[in-house]
């Protein structure tokens with residue numbers, strides 16, 4: 001039985017046109033009831049199945065929300081991208097399929113792939129289905145709907161089509177299939193690019209809209225949570241300048257963009273009019289996310305200190321995502337060479353274990369926070385495992401389980417954020433401790449400096465005092481020298497307010513000292529001067545005197561609270577003591593003395609002059625005499 005006969009036999013309108021080979025429909029039993037014998041029908045069915053096994057047509061169950069098309073698909077590879085629809089229709093008619101239900105291309109492939117299946121609408125009314133092709137980042141999907149009369153409808157969709165130009169302006173790749181009453185169709189889909197995760201599903205439009213609401217809710221929740229974490233950590237990064245925080249924020253943002261690209265929402269909301277970003281965008285953001293995670297691990301785990309050699313392995317592996325990023329910039333056009341997405345997969349396979357090893361190393365080398373880091377990875381892994389369990393049929397189909405990968409990632413991001421918070425707390429504690437230590441050290445240093453400064457100041461004071469003493473002291477006699485008189489005089493003017501207590505100034509000059517020097521030698525002269533110095537330092541009657549060596553053998557004495565008479569007595573006592581002072585060398589050592597009273601108003605010069613006149617008189621009158629200045633007031 002030919003196809004044409006079978007179609008007529010099954011109640012479809014006859015057609016002379018060249019068309020797809022229709023072999024089997026789920027609606028066959030209802031048609032067969034209208035025919036004479038069941039046996040003939042079964043034989044016809046058997047022949048049909050044997051002759052054209054490859055082009056099974058089916059009638060979608062209108063009570064189902066969606067129908068997975070995998071069992072009904074046939075694939076034709078188009079390695080050179082030159083096949084036309086007519087050529088494909090011919091190949092379909094001749095059953096020239098590359099495979100039976102298995103896509104001939106594995107992994108990411110930019111070469112065109114044709115998919116075909118037959119479809120029937122046995123109802124008496126028109127039916128609309130939406131054909132969903134996932135994943136949403138397939139660059140272009142051309143749909144050719146060929147009816148039994150050979151009329152062709154063409155629609156184009158895919159990541160490389162601007163949202164406004166799509167037949168359904170949504171995140172997913174949707175192609176409308178409007179099936180006429182009792183229509184019979186051959187569907188051809190040309191995909192470029194493809195990958196092995198590709199799925200074709202028929203949806204009832206209303207059911208898809210409901211599904212989309214759930215989808216949007218879960219993705220909205222997912223993106224919202226992640227973006228909040230990213231913004232919050234970006235804000236913290238702007239304050240703390242903590243590198244790990246920066247890499248973490250970049251990781252989360254890139255991961256959100258990656259998810260937005262592979263879910264199709266990026267095409268719908270972020271770059272609806274930039275179809276050139278197409279499939280390349282998910283590779284770009286995937287690579288950035290991997291790179292940021294790697295750098296986060298490097299910084300967060302202190303690998304420079306804790307695993308200095310292993311970190312080079314990790315950093316070398318960063319070349320993989322970097323090449324993918326460079327590939328995005330350097331590759332012109334909408335398509336990547338196939339090796340770039342393969343490199344991205346390799347990056348994940350290499351870097352995830354490396355990051356986990358880095359976490360274990362850091363933990364073993366004493367970084368407590370590495371436990372949280374590993375827990376974060378475990379959360380992501382647990383989410384992935386739950387999803388795999390669901391795919392393998394071990395876990396039931398539920399919204400929560402469908403979201404398990406995303407939940408795992410959210411948990412990962414939350415745990416990492418907690419770990420970062422903990423890290424900041426640790427850093428703060430270390431900072432406080434360091435500040436306390438620094439403050440303590442500063443205090444200790446300050447105290448030491450103060451002690452040192454006090455010691456130095458005291459030493460300087462001592463040196464100053466010593467210098468002062470030396471500069472005011474006569475080296476030979478140990479008495480004050482001339483310099484002292486000015487200081488003493490100004491001090492005296494401050495302290496002596498009235499003249500109720502009289503004072504005197506005495507000039508004492510040894511007689512014929514030159515002769516002594518000449519006769520007994522200079523040393524003897526010096527010895528006599530030293531002895532005189534001692535005598536004047538401890539004058540008779542314990543009288544306190546300011547004794548100053550005024551010149552070679554000339555001395556100046558200031559006797560406070562001493563009247564002229566008392567001064568005369570003091571001078572006489574000194575004359576008595578001078579005699580033994582020169583012995584044994586000098587038999588008669590004498591001195592002449594001039595006394596001048598000191599009043600508050602008279603200047604030092606005047607008093608000195610008066611005393612000098614009195615002394616001169618003593619010398620003139622034969623030496624070894626005591627003279628008192630008489631007319632002091634006339635000199636002033």
Ligand SMILES: Nc1nc2c(ncn2[C@@H]2O[C@H](COP(=O)(O)OP(=O)(O)OP(=O)(O)O)[C@@H](O)[C@H]2O)c(=O)[nH]1
Nearest residue numbers: 509510511512513514515517522523525526552553
């Ligand atoms: N040995 C010694 N002699 C000194 C010192 N200072 C000054 N003379 C000497 O003192 C002498 C002072 O001599 P003159 O000024 O002529 O006075 P004089 O010989 O005492 O005579 P009259 O004062 O008139 O009694 C000089 O020979 C100085 O060299 C000193 O420090 N040591």
